[in-house]
Amino acid sequence: RFNVLLRDDKSFPYILITSDHWAPQILKHRGARTRKGHYYGPFASAGAVNRTVNALQRAFLLRSCLDSFFEARTRPCLLYQIKRCAAPCTQEIDFAGYSELVREANEFLSGRSRLVQKELGLEMDTASNALDFERAAIYRDRLAALSAITSHQGINPRNVEEADVFALHQAGGYNCVEVFFFRTGQNWGNRAYFPKADRTLGAAEVLGAFMAQFYDDKPPPRLVLVSHEFEERALLAQALTSKSGRKVEVSVPQRGERKELVLHALANAREALARKLADTSSQQKLLKALTETFGLPRQPRRIEVYDNSHISGSNAVGAMVVAGLEGFRKNQYRKFNIRSTKLTPGDDYGMLREVLQRRFKRLLAESPREARTALPLPSPQGGEGGERSEPGEGAHALTALLGTPSPDALRASTSPQRGEVKAESDERDERDDSPWPDLVLIDGGQGQLHCAQETLVSLGVTDVPLVAIAKGPDRDAGRETFFMAGRKPFKLPPRDPLLYFVERMRDEAHRFAIGSHRARRKRDIREAGLQEISGIGPTRKRALLHHFGTVKAIERASLPDLAQVPGINAETARKIYEFFHETAQ
Secondary structure, three states: OOOOOOOOOOOOOOEEEEEOOOOOOEEEEOOOOOEEEEEOOOOHHHHHHHHHHHHHHHHHOEEOOOOOHHOOOOOOHHHHOOOOOOOHHHHHOHHHHHOOOHHHHHHHHHHOOOHHHHHHHHHHHHHOOOOOOOHHHHHHHHHHHHHHHHHOOOOOOOOOOOEEEEEEEEOOOEEEEEEEEEEEEEEEEEEEOEEOOOOOHHHHHHEEEEEHOOOOOOOOOOOEEEEEOOOHHHHHHHHHHHHHOOEEEEOOOOOHHHHHHHHHHHHHHHHHHHHHHHHHHHHHHHHHHHHHHHOOOOOOEEEEEEEEEOOOOEEEEEEEEEOOOEEEEEEEHHHEEEOOOOOOOHHHHHHHHHHHHHHHHHHHHHHHEEEEOOOOOOOOHHHHHHHHOOOOOOHHHHHHHOOOOOHHHHHHHHHHHHHHHHHHHHHHHHHOOOOOOOOOEOOOOOHHHHHHHHHHHOOOOOOEEEEEEEEOHOOOOOOOEOOOOOOEEOOOOOOOOOHHHHHHHHHHHHHHHHHHHHHHHHHHHHHOOOOOOOOOOOOHHHHHHHOOOHEEEEEEHOHHHHOOOOOOOHHHHHHHHHHHHHHOO
């Protein structure tokens, strides 16, 4: 009852300025801090880190390339040309000059941004007075880049050096926790969480349970500000102090700047939850239309979409994406490296059969059929099974009054009204947490549908609806044909919102499958070297690596760049380029 499900296993990103090389590198970092250097963070998102790193490159001209790429350079790369790197690799800047840039970057990220900006302003004035306008323009551009960083940060506290701010807002039985990260007096971003909790819990209880899980794998700051007083606040402060080895204060501010920070976070939480409820309502309408159009026995709460990707059978990968009322559930995506050695290269049916077998065998082992509520059969009229479609989780506050309680729910009640709500809530929670899909979408036609049916029947799974989606003529989106067991193939109107909804799920599975395939293919190419390309022997391979430094750089190279390598003629350059840029199926 008091457990809050905080389903987020991602570590927060940091900015790292390395110190294990004479020319330190700036980069985004996740995970354990095993490399020597200065770490700055956490940042709320990878996007915030990427924006900051790009701006810091323009401001301080630090390199971001790998050490192997750095050591192999004989001329400055494109980043030097666009004024985002000082090019220490080719001695365009001396050691002392580059070390000064590194010092300024560390000073800025350590909270002394105004001092750094003041120094750059003085340097710009000095260069301008000396009529060295080119150098003055460089300092001007660097100052503009630093201003861009501070402008993106929004609110920056005056007297709070290091703190995390938590604010919780509840509406319609749902929770949103907004978390702000302040380090070195700067706002390093915010993130909204939507933890699942018992609907009867108050804000204080949810926030207390949330925070205990939040810092399970994250380092706490010296100060934690919260919007609600909760019972375990002092105990949490003791635990965080013990974990971090320094005093950690957990406070509910009542006035002043700290109170303003909490109110700002609370306003963000209120807006984020309103957006989510609005999006959920729209998703609810699409799922209801999906249920009616496809004649499903109940409204799906979990939809699994399957696709595979390969090139002539090599590096074959199957992919599964998951969608529900809240949209795509990316933390539940799965990829399947095709293992069977008996498949004919390019056998799409065989690959689909292997993916479904592995997926549903695991489901049967981890979530036995007896523990799953059976799907009700469709009504004789082919409708929705007696109007028992249940409202989705996120839209429950908006649509709860539209549902009709089941007879089991009514029988389970001692007080009819109260028992009805409880039984319906229990069934909803059970379905929310169930890993079993209510609908399976397959990218393909009649053949893929039969293959999927045979596979599931052989495993004893007969009550999961299957739909195959075949692309239109010339693979034209908007003219797809749908195949279902017991129904003739049918199409949806070209501008039907439901068609766009299904296309979006199909395209997301396609994107994930191709991305997984390309990642596996690139890894194999790097492991195997370049010998897979016809016409590339040891001599040409050595010439390519000497010119570009790494296989990754060769992969990114354009056709004219490849043709400039000694010993590589136009035909060989074309083969290399096509090898790395061939389109996956």
